[in-house]
Amino acid sequence: MPRTVLICDDALFMRTMLSDILEQAGFEVVGQAETGSEAVRKYRELKPSLVTMDIIMPDMGGIDAVREIVKEYPEANILMCSAMGQQALVIEAIQAGARDFVVKPFQPSRVLEAVQRVLG
């Protein structure tokens, strides 16, 4: 059974890029979300093996979405996606339950390393 992933970012460009990287690695992209609340809704629906979550999103940011998801699904594997200069937010996301993080612009090898660490 292929591992599934839900990609959450408000920029189509970012979602597409991550999608490519993960599909090449054998993942099945089963859903995409543009806002924090959509992310939470789709997680409930899809229960993916992995979630990539952008920090800044409209209508519930990434950190709150992480909190909501982890509250209901403590086993959720969430990889935080951040831009440079957002260290404090990333730390907050980790404390909220994200398992690891990658920094934009994405390098495929680093993304996959981080995914490896998250999924164990």
Next chain:
Amino acid sequence: MDAGRFVELYASEAREHLGLLSRSVLALESPTAPEEAVGEAFRAAHTLKGVAAAMGHDRVAELAHAIEDRLDDLRSGRLQVAPELVDTLLAAVDTLEEAVEASFHPSAPVAEAPVRARVHLHPETPLKGARATLIAMNLRRRGLITGTHPETFDDAFDGIFHLVLAPGTDPGVLETAVLAGGDVESVAWSEAGTAPNVPAAHLAGPHVRVDPRRLDALAEGISELTVLHARSVATFNGQQSAGDRTAMILAELQDEVLRLRMQPVSVVFDRLPRAVRDAARAAGKSVRLTLEGNDIELDRAILDDLGDLLLHLVRNAVDHGIESPAARMAAGKPAQGELVVRAERERTSVRITVREDGRGIPRGRIAEHAARLGVIGPASGEVLTDEDLLRILTQPGFSTAERVTELSGRGVGLDAVAGRVRTLGGALLLRTEEGQGTSFIMRLPVTLALVHALRVRVAGEDYAIPLTHVAEAVEIQDVHVSAVAGRETVRVRDDMLPLIRMRHVLGLRDPGHESAAVVAEIGERRAALAVDELISREQILIKSFDPARGALPIFSGATLLADGRPALVLDPLSVV
């Protein structure tokens, strides 16, 4: 720290908490109070971790910590109880148990471990502070570190930080864990500062481990003293009061030492829930285990054997006795099978029953197979009794025959069980009803049983009557005795009971003056045993004995009374 002295304490503490952990984890699945079980399990794992860490047994501490984490997840609701989780926990407890046993045989002295590690992140690492935070969080969660320097990582953080190791952390394990965190360039060890402040193993706990052979030696010594004392009292008649006091103390000592050898069967029963659970899950069956008579005590030596015997019978019951849920429901039974393991005291034995409500043993088919294998004579058309069935099943030839498939499962090892029970001086019994279930009963003689008994005197000799079958003891006067249809009876309270004069039973012709009667009760039958005098109530140790040829078959053993005098122990069952 003098490790040697603490090893024994650690061993006993570790085993105790391991047992508690094991029981609590099993209790997670019970319908009653699983929350308590989580708390108990958590505390047990936590304490075990601390004790192991203090002794430098880091593998044990790590394993205990991992279990503690899972239990914490359960406690906080992050995880829910599910059979798979309990499976995982039980497997972890098994591994922990192995590690604990291994830790009792330390191969090398605990080395002085460095207290701090210095971590360098790659210079190119983006968001170094976030990376360090993540690494530190994971290490803390695994119980490998207790802190970092700096404690938090701000924007000015340069990628170099220190870890404060938790006591007992293996440096190799830590290094691997750090490197797995991502973006780590190197891990270096700062020089060993002062050794970690290891707390001494706490001495709390009321238990002492004792070599049973020491107890035997003690018991023998006291017995000899008692006999010698009785003799000296007889010789120096004037010393009555001092002698009595000494006799009393000796008797108390003897009691205490023998009691040290006794343990409640719960020691052995405790292993059963796990065994039943594992067997049921492996066989796809649903079984409810009930344990009764947990407090009944048995000599330690007998308990050792009993454990193995019970495991065997219980596995047998789950594998071959109880049907699958589907088969049970088709037969109109509840899907969950009942398995009862029960201990009861009889006059001088303990009766252990393993009873299930399964399919019963198919008499006809066993008879056929046995006949075909030449184990018994050709089927005679008579129905096999339970005794016959047991005899067939415990034939070594029967249980290992290949032709017998699902039936042989029932017989496998039964010959070994029967053999072991016989060696202990006991008996194995079988009761089975097709479609309804089977009971295996082990009657084990308790030769070292401490029993409450009445001391009575008949014609100048003292005898002990175990109280297990005594309803009461009363004074009688000749007035109360009457004859009904040629047999003497006596009124006790509102009952007319048959009167049995012990003098007659003992074969004494001359009449005596009986002032008391002991009312013996066996099931529904009651009778009054007339004796000359009631002397006292005592706790005695019954020793079985080989009666001399021609002796009356009414004695179940012999004992030493409190004042050191030997007395025969009467078996009311054989008299009534």
